[in-house]
Amino acid sequence: MPKVRDMTMMQKEAAEAADVVQSQLDHNGPIVERIGSRLREIEPRLIVTCARGSSDHAATFGKYLLENNTGLFVASAAPSIHSVYERDMHFDNTLCVFISQSGASPDLLAAAEAARLGGAFVIALVNVDDSPLASLAHEVLPLRAGDEISIAATKSFIASLAALVHLASGWCADEKLEKELRGAPALLHEAWNCDWSEAVESIACCRDLYVLGRGIGLGIAQESALKFKEVCGLHAEAFSAAEVLHGPIAIAGDNFPILVYAQNDKTRPGIDALLETLADRGMKLIIAGARKDGAINLPTPTSHPAIEPMLRIQSFYRMANELSIRLGRNPDTPPHLKKVTATV
Numbered sequence: 001m002p003k004v005r006d007m008t009m010m011q012k013e014a015a016e017a018a019d020v021v022q023s024q025l026d027h028n029g030p031i032v033e034r035i036g037s038r039l040r041e042i043e044p045r046l047i048v049t050c051a052r053g054s055s056d057h058a059a060t061f062g063k064y065l066l067e068n069n070t071g072l073f074v075a076s077a078a079p080s081i082h083s084v085y086e087r088d089m090h091f092d093n094t095l096c097v098f099i100s101q102s103g104a105s106p107d108l109l110a111a112a113e114a115a116r117l118g119g120a121f122v123i124a125l126v127n128v129d130d131s132p133l134a135s136l137a138h139e140v141l142p143l144r145a146g147d148e149i150s151i152a153a154t155k156s157f158i159a160s161l162a163a164l165v166h167l168a169s170g171w172c173a174d175e176k177l178e179k180e181l182r183g184a185p186a187l188l189h190e191a192w193n194c195d196w197s198e199a200v201e202s203i204a205c206c207r208d209l210y211v212l213g214r215g216i217g218l219g220i221a222q223e224s225a226l227k228f229k230e231v232c233g234l235h236a237e238a239f240s241a242a243e244v245l246h247g248p249i250a251i252a253g254d255n256f257p258i259l260v261y262a263q264n265d266k267t268r269p270g271i272d273a274l275l276e277t278l279a280d281r282g283m284k285l286i287i288a289g290a291r292k293d294g295a296i297n298l299p300t301p302t303s304h305p306a307i308e309p310m311l312r313i314q315s316f317y318r319m320a321n322e323l324s325i326r327l328g329r330n331p332d333t334p335p336h337l338k339k340v341t342a343t344v
Helices: 009-014 017-027 029-042 053-070 106-117 132-136 155-171 175-182 184-192 197-203 215-232 268-280 308-326
Strands: 046-050 074-076 094-100 121-126 139-142 208-213 235-240 257-261 284-288 296-298
Touching: 009 308, 017 029, 017 155, 017 175, 017 184, 017 308, 029 121, 029 139, 029 155, 046 053, 046 106, 053 074, 053 094, 053 155, 053 215, 094 106, 106 121, 106 132, 121 132, 121 155, 139 155, 155 175, 155 184, 155 308, 175 184, 184 308, 197 257, 197 284, 197 296, 197 308, 208 215, 215 235, 215 257, 215 308, 257 268, 268 284, 284 308
Parallel strands: 046 074, 046 094, 094 121, 121 139, 208 235, 208 257, 257 284, 284 296
Antiparallel strands: none
C-alpha cells in the first residue's frame, strides 16, 4: 500500500470511515428512534429513494436492505421527472428517502419539494446538516462524515450504508441488526488493513473489467465500477451476478478480470454456482467474500450480511487508491470531474 508520504486525500478520508460510523452510532440514536416510531405510526405502503452518483449506489443497497426488512417495495425515483419534465406525482402514504453528500443538487431539491407537496414523508440522509435538502425534509439523518475534499466519495458512501442500516434497525426494532452495526467500526478498521495488493497487480495490466454482486451486495459492485472509472481510468461495468450470463459475459475474455463480491446470505449459493461456471470458462476471477481454487481470493472480515458490503467496499477503496497511483494517476483529481455536480 502507499507509504505515508504518498498518502492521498482519498486514502486519508477513506481511512476515517470507521470513526465516521462510530460518530453516527454515538449521536444518531435518538434521531433513529424518533424516525422509527414515526414510520411505525404512519405505516407507509411504498418507499421511494432518490439520489445521484455514489449516493444512488447506496440507494441500491438500501433497496435490498429495506425490502428484506420491511416487506415493502422500494423504487428509485427519476429526479428529472420533477426538475425537467415538471410533472407532479402522487406520493400519498409514501416514504421518500433522499441520499446526498452535499444536499445541494437542484434536481434532488426539485424532487424533494415535489415529494413533500405530493404527500410523502421525506427523510434526508445528508452530510451537510444545514443544506437546502435538509431544510425540505421532515427528518434529517446526518451522515456525520465531516469534510470530504477528494472528488472520489469514500467515507460518505460508507456513512450512507451505515445510516441505512441504522434506519432499518430502528424502524423494524431489530435489536440484532443494531448490535451488529455497533460492531462495524472495529470491523471497518480490520477491513482497511486487509491486503488487496494482489488484485492491484492483476488489474493494473487490463483496460476493461466487470464487477459483480447480488442482492444487498449489488450497490457496492456499482460503486466499485464507478471508482475504477473515476480514479483509475479503467472501463468497468457492474452487473448483478444473476444477469451477467444473460449476454454481458460474451465480451469477457483474456485480460478481462471479473471482481466478484459475495455476502453470507441466501444469494451465496448462486454466487458459488456462478464462480464455478466462470472458472470453467477460464475467466480471470478476483473474489471477496467467497473462495474458488485458481482465483485471487481476497481477505475480508465476516459479519452480518447487511454489514459485509461496507467492509468489502472499505478494503476496495484502499486498493483503488493504490491502483490509481500504480497507473500514474492522482485519485483526488480525476479529469473532467468536480466535487459537487449540480444536475438540473
